[in-house]
Every structure is written in structure tokens, then in C-alpha cells.
Amino acid sequence: MQLINQLSQSQFKQVHAFLSERSYWSKGITAERLQAAIDNSLCFALVQKNQLIAFARVVTDYATFANLLDVFVLEPFRGMGHGKQLLDAVVTHPKLQGLRRFTLVTHDAHTLYRQFGFDDVQSPEYLMERHPPAAYKATS
Structure with missing residues (x-):
């Protein structure tokens, strides 16, 4: 088992298939939009024999x-x-140490993330978001 930061084309296709078809948070994301997101992010992939x-x-x-x-x-x-194993690699990554704030949004995995130091937002009344629900739908 190894942790990589660069996806092969077949691995990218697997990530896209999962996010666009099976995730509740990115359903419908295009391959182009996902590639832009990945290009502008620090990515972590757990692979075994290229799988x-x-x-x-x-x-x-x-x-x-x-x-x-x-x-x-x-x-x-x-x-x-x-x-x-994946979350441990994320939270211990040298480039992610000493941050003032490390956030995430989850629908159902609070127990898992709490094991890695994440907790409920202390002042949720301060948080705001702009979240257009149809962001990934095609526009004409």
C-alpha cells in the first residue's frame, strides 16, 4: 500500500466516477471541473498495485x-x-502543520473526523457560505 500525490489517468477516472456518480456532495461534477480542482489542491491517494x-x-x-x-x-x-490511514497522512503532512484553521464539511462521518482532531465549529453563527445547489448542472 502506498500514498501518492499524483493520479494516473485511470485513477483520475475512478475518482471522477465516484464523485460524479456516487458521492452526495459532488454528483454531476464534470471531468474538466474536477481536474481544475485537483490541479489547485494538495491531493492524497491511497493505492495498491496501481488500484x-x-x-x-x-x-x-x-x-x-x-x-x-x-x-x-x-x-x-x-x-x-x-x-x-488516509486521514492520518493528511493531518500529519508537513505542509499542513501550524495552520490557524483546518475545516471540513461532513454529512455523516463526524466520529471518524473527531479521531483526527476535528470538532464542531465553536461559533457557527460566524460562518457564512455561498452554495448554489445547481453549480454542476449544465448551463445553456
Whole structure:
């Protein structure tokens, strides 16, 4: 098992298929938009014999802030500790140390992320977002 930061074309296709078809947060994302996101992120992929097992990406300025996104373990590999291995690599990455804030949004994995130091937002009333629900739908 190895952790890589650069995806092969076949691994990119697997990431795109998962995010665009099976994730609840990126359904419908185009390959072009995902490639732009990956190009502008610090990415983590857990692979075995070139087979993608898990993926995550971080958007960061490397000095004060990071946001963890698109974390998943492919279905056949779940329940084997791969998610924990991936998250450990993310939170211990040398370029992500000493940040003032490291955020993420999750619908259902709070227990997992708490094991890596993430917690509920202390002042949610300060947070705002701009979240157009149809962002990935084609426009004419």
C-alpha cells in the first residue's frame, strides 16, 4: 500500500466516477471541473498495485488555512482502516502543520473526523457560505 500525490489517468477516472456518480456532495461534477480542482489542491491517494483505494484533497494557502474535501474510500475497501490511514497522512503532512484553521464539511462521518482532531465549529453563527445547489448542472 502506498500514498501518492499524483493520479494516473485511470485513477483520475475512478475518482471522477465516484464523485460524479456516487458521492452526495459532488454528483454531476464534470471531468474538466474536477481536474481544475485537483490541479489547485494538495491531493492524497491511497493505492495498491496501481488500484485506487481512497482519495482526499485539501485546498490550502499552506500558511493559515486548509479545507479538507472529497474524502472517500471505494466501496470494496471500506471497513479496513484505509480511511484512517488516509486521514492520518493528511493531518500529519508537513505542509499542513501550524495552520490557524483546518475545516471540513461532513454529512455523516463526524466520529471518524473527531479521531483526527476535528470538532464542531465553536461559533457557527460566524460562518457564512455561498452554495448554489445547481453549480454542476449544465448551463445553456
